[in-house]
Amino acid sequence: MPGCEGYEALAHVYDQLNAEIDYAAWADFFEDCFDRYLAARPELVLDLACGTGRMTLELAARGYDMIGVDGSADMLGEAFLRNGGKHQILWLQQDMRTFELYGTVGAVTCCLDSLNYLLSPTDLIQCFSTVHNYLDPDGLFLFDMNTPYKFQNVYGNNAYILEDELVWQDGDEEERAAIYCGWQNAYHPDSGLCDFDLTIFEEMPDGSYRRSDEHQQERCYDWDTVRTCLEQTGFELLGVWSKFDFTPASDTTERWYVAARAIKNEQLHQ
Ligand SMILES: C[S@@+](CC[C@H](N)C(=O)[O-])C[C@H]1O[C@@H](n2cnc3c(N)ncnc32)[C@H](O)[C@@H]1O
Numbered sequence: 470m471p472g473c474e475g476y477e478a479l480a481h482v483y484d485q486l487n488a489e490i491d492y493a494a495w496a497d498f499f500e501d502c503f504d505r506y507l508a509a510r511p512e513l514v515l516d517l518a519c520g521t522g523r524m525t526l527e528l529a530a531r532g533y534d535m536i537g538v539d540g541s542a543d544m545l546g547e548a549f550l551r552n553g554g555k556h557q558i559l560w561l562q563q564d565m566r567t568f569e570l571y572g573t574v575g576a577v578t579c580c581l582d583s584l585n586y587l588l589s590p591t592d593l594i595q596c597f598s599t600v601h602n603y604l605d606p607d608g609l610f611l612f613d614m615n616t617p618y619k620f621q622n623v624y625g626n627n628a629y630i631l632e633d634e635l636v637w638q639d640g641d642e643e644e645r646a647a648i649y650c651g652w653q654n655a656y657h658p659d660s661g662l663c664d665f666d667l668t669i670f671e672e673m674p675d676g677s678y679r680r681s682d683e684h685q686q687e688r689c690y691d692w693d694t695v696r697t698c699l700e701q702t703g704f705e706l707l708g709v710w711s712k713f714d715f716t717p718a719s720d721t722t723e724r725w726y727v728a729a730r731a732i733k734n735e736q737l738h739q
Pocket of ligand 1: 522
């Protein structure tokens with residue numbers, strides 16, 4: 470399924486390469502949204518495109534019953550290992566446009582530009598519509614997206630080298646392995662598509678390096694498109710911010726944090 474192919478090699482080192490993301494602060498923001506916009510905190514939450522489950526587990530630790538949906542078996546495998554059976558979480562390998570649950574949930578979260586992996590407005594509408602279908606009336610959809618400013622000014626055609634270390638415990642021994650990730654972007658303003666070519670070198674126990682290559686693609690959406698897709702699928706937009714302190718988004722915002730409320734048909738006819 471689109472968006473999930475580029476994680477076969479990446480899944481293993483993904484958390485290390487994204488170690489700076491503060492999921493506790495992000496979850497605080499989600500709980501602030503629950504307090505602002507819901508009559509009561511939700512019991513059941515779906516973390517859509519949950520990846521390695523860092524947000525899923527953060528929310529589970531705060532007492533929410535969690536479902537994690539992701540299209541990549543490799544990412545879900547990492548999430549399963551990270552949980553280690555600590556929390557009872559329903560992990561489902563499904564497409565975020567067409568997933569199926571047993572019933573509705575009080576909130577859906579979707580973190581770290583996962584929605585940019587949907588490559589057309591049709592895909593975005595299909596996903597929003599499925600999310601709406603599985604939200605309780607007035608349920609919250611909390612997501613982020615990379616902005617046009619970020620695609621144009623940060624990703625562009627830039628290249629980066631990320632250098633890090635995997636650290637794990639083997640009995641009493643602490644083991645370490647170096648990882649290098651070369652990351653080349655190619656942003657195509659006409660189509661709004663951005664190609665990411667990643668080359669990962671991971672140190673092996675004998676000191677040699679294993680190379681793996683991944684290709685990923687994200688789509689840049691302008692705000693009018695996102696807003697229209699939300700409206701067309703039955704959401705009321707509650708806000709779009711640039712930070713967890715509810716600072717309004719501006720033209721130089723790199724990541725939109727969005728809250729929307731599911732309005733159900735029966736409410737529209739009241
Ligand atoms: C950048 S990662 C973010 C993962 C996680 N939300 C986090 O905060 O680390 C994007 C995730 O979206 C998933 N994904 C991309 N396209 C998808 C699709 N069509 N259906 C389900 N998952 C998808 C990928 O497998 C990946 O785990």
